Amino acid sequence: MGKRYLAAFIAFVVLGVVFAVHGGNSIKRGYLDEAAMQGGTTLRLAVAALEGHLRRYEALPALIADQPDIEALILAPNDPVRRHATNLYLANINALLSSSDIYMLTMDGETIAASNFDLPTSFVGQNFSYRPYFQEAAEGKQSRFYALGTTSAKRGYYFSSPIEIGGKILGVIVFKVDIDTLEASWVGGDSRIFVSDPEGIIFMTGTQDWLYHSLLPLTKERLERTSASRRYSDADLKPLAFTRRVEDGHELMSIPESGSLREYLVLSQTMPEAGWTVNVLTDTASARAQAQTVVIAGLLLLCLAGLGFAILMQRRARLAERMHMQEAAQVELERRVEERTSDLARVNRRIEEEIAERRATEQQLRQTQADLIQAGKLAGLGQMSAALSHEFNQPLAAAKTYSDSAEVLIERGRLDEARDNIRRISALIDRMASISRHLRNFARKPNEKLSAVPLDEVIRDTLEIVAARLKSAGAELSVQMDEPVPLVLAGSIRLQQVLVNIITNAADAVEGLEDRRIDLSGKTEGGRVRICVRDRGPGVPEAIRERIFDPFFTTKGVGKGLGLGLSISYNIVKDFGGSLSVEAHAQGGAEFLIDLASAGACLDQAAE
Template sequence: MGKRYLSALVGFILIGVVFAIHGGDIIKARYLAEAATQGGTTLRLAVSALEGHLKRYEALPALIADQPDIEALILQPDNLIRRHSTNLYLANINALLKSSDIYMLTMDGETIAASNFDLPTSFIGQNFSYRPYFQEAAKGKQARFYALGTTSAKRGYYFSSPIEIGGIVRGVIVFKVDIDVLEASWEGGDARIFVSDPEGIIFMTGSPHWLYHSILPLTQERIDRTSASRRYSDAVLKPLPFTERVEDGHRIMSVAEAGGTRDYLVLSQSMPDADWTVNVLTDTASARAQAQTVVIAVLLVLCLVGLGVAILMQRRARLDERLHLQEAAQVELERRVEERTADLARVNTRIEEEIAERRATELQLRQTQADLIQAGKLAGLGQMSAALSHEFNQPLAAAKTYSDSADVLIERGRLEEARDNIRRISALIDRMASISRHLRNFARKPNEKLSGVALDDVIRDTLEIVSTRLKSAQAEIDMSLPRDIPPVLAGSIRLQQVLVNIITNAADAVEGLDDRRIELTVDVDEMVHIRVRDHGAGVAAAISERIFDPFFTTKGVGKGLGLGLSISYNIIKDFGGSLSVANHPDGGAVFTISLMAATGQVGLAAE
């Protein structure tokens, strides 16, 4: 035994030496991978924000170029009245769209109308024929370009579109979009974000002192191409002081800053449409510090374990002296253990019998609960069936009248009128079949898979089922449904059962009151919320926490088992949503059903 402890102590020492040599690199690589994952998330968010901001304005130049006022001015560029009205039109559009500037150029590049016509930095009279966005649009193409304004000295992204009349390009319309808001959101974050153009020049960054620095060598060829388009006006271009290397499969950029050199993990993604490259730099100092902390912690643990092994070796020697004294006691202990084992065997037998009885009782209880739930549903169905009985009597009486009348009409040879009676009888039969179908679907147990359910169809079928109860309570339904409600993840019949239960409860709450309105609204954010509000007395605070408990009811004897809301709560929970109740500030109770929107196509599962 002593040799075993000695071998373990030597093993811990060897593990500590190996870990001190190689463990730091392994742990550092792991933390760098985590930093790369976080940086990737930041990169995707930044790219999505940029693309979303630019796509808002992409199609607008072409739309405005087709406006009659724009075409009229380009045909008569010297008409001062048209110039003034076009200036006002562009200013209104610019304010509405919250863009930076909108202006209109003739084929020689001269600005004849602009949204900033009344500002000191107005573009009117300026010639922008040197800009690539003008040159491309003058050829009949849609164009994009990022640059520093030569007149406004403000950075922006330009969208341009040709003004075509009769298939001939007569001028160019230009949108300038301000992206300073996006850039401001990058400041002060954990990661440094910057965007570079094809020449490697940084023109957007959350670190203002990096602006107009290049991450590629500033060759004369690159400088000449940038100067030709006057992309950055008179801004001074400088190289960014950095070096780059690959470490554990990751790009690491070392940037010389005022406080010394800092290492960043670099992730990049190109935006082909804008001809940009978005870069996210994550400081590696945190990852390296975490790796060092873990290495120190592991070494301390190994030292503690080694110390424990040494203590055990010392104690082992003392324990050997006591072994002889314990042998006699061990014999007595074994005898007592055998006695206790026999006792425990008898106790275990009794416990197993009790467990078997409890399991049988639990199974019986679950079956009873399931039967009660179904009984509650059938009791509710019985109440609805009684209320709907006259809905069948009226069509049957009408069908009998139409049938007798058709017989008389046929005898008199008035066949067309007899056919009309037969069509009326068929419509009455369809109505009774519809009521019967909804009643049958409500009564049976569901057997469905969750899928996308069209909410407006479910609401329509629900109102058909509860129409009789609403009439008996003299209640009215006020609905407010938005257009294009997304399908929800649910089961159509079970969701219908929930709505029938809640609307029926609302009818009970307003019956006999002056205000018998029931409001049904739907709104959509991250989830789809269905709200049913009555104008009754609301839900007392004492019962609000128990309202969804099984068998809890505030109705009189014989008017319900108290299972409706409990069943509804569990149905919505099965859908991955929630069912809640609150009191409206203006009175009455509000039941809210929150469901997840379905991402796939709408499909109703069998029930």
């Protein structure tokens, strides 16, 4: 028995040494992996916050560059009245968007209008031709740049866009976005977060002592590139004192702080669009302390295990009591299983209730969509009411003249001429009845299912409705159709609504222009029918092309549209199993493309 106890003691000592050496390294590696996972989460959140903050303003310079006030001033940059009006406009937009500054430059880099025109740090009169964001925008590009303001001495991120009129770049519009709020959120956290530029210089950090310190050697070439763009104005650039090493696949950085050397786990992610690198430093002291605690606890457990083994060997008599405790534990486990089963049943019932609620919500959404389509149709009819009134008044006036003339002709016995007037009156009445019938059918809520619809009939009914709008805009519509006439799988009334919306938008686009031609074509391509409506208007800017089918998005002025027409048309075509898209035509203008299934091809397949 004594030899058995001695052998067991030696075995526990050897096991303890092996655990302390090899197990300690594994445990330390595990805690470093856990710290890396936590740091990775912090890194993703920081990158997402930065990207979200910057994308909020990305498309705004191009939109502002197309505004009438901006174009008017760039055409007459020395006009004091237009300068003052543009200054006020930029100040209002800046306050509305909560940006830092918005300003406008001529092609020589001089600022002619700014949102801070009335402040001591006004940009008006300043020349920023040395900034990369100006140089790239002057070449026709959308530019982004981070820098320390030379006038305001405030850090910010710059978005710039060219001001282009008639295909010629006449100036540049610039947005400056403040990022101090994001940086403030990094102060006081468990991790150290900082952002460095392509030259390795830290320009955003929750640790202000590291600001404008470089992670890379400050070579002459790096300093010259930074100085050329005046990215950091007159800031004093210094190297950051640190050492790097790799341990167990993790990059570690040691930095002297408060008279001691602190070790951090380094995680980095690049932001290619901005040209930044986001870094998260996680203190390894906690992970190492936890690993050491686990090793000590493990050794203690080994000691306790040895003590328990000795006690077990000496007290076999307690085996019955242990078995009783196991039975009690089994009973407790079964009780917990029953409780968990009951909980799962309650969760299942709750899920079934949520499914029922979602189905009801989906049904309500379909009804709302149908009501929205009807509202869009009525809104379109309302916009055409003035032109349609003229369409009705003109035949009524002609009918009045013909009837008066017929009365005189009858009195004079000229019955043939009187009959001819009556026939003319009848033709005018038929014309008015045709327009009224099309409008009544167009306004009615459609209850139709998908069927084979002749494209020429839909286009003919559509032209009856939009003829007045085309006439008021002075637009000329030409129609080209494949022979035989394509049959599309759609609903006649809803497809008619889509064409009315798109042709009306085309008439709005060309109104007042020299070239007011609109082309409408329909052709069959490989079992699909492609309908194209092309205008010669200003086209749809690429910056808003992806949003043009969003509900309530419109480029028209106040009172000239709800922004629902294209959104409703998009959903109608999608219900038909087709697609609606917009492209820029190579010769100018916008080109709306409707792709639908060919009913003829579907019938051929069914016959086979």
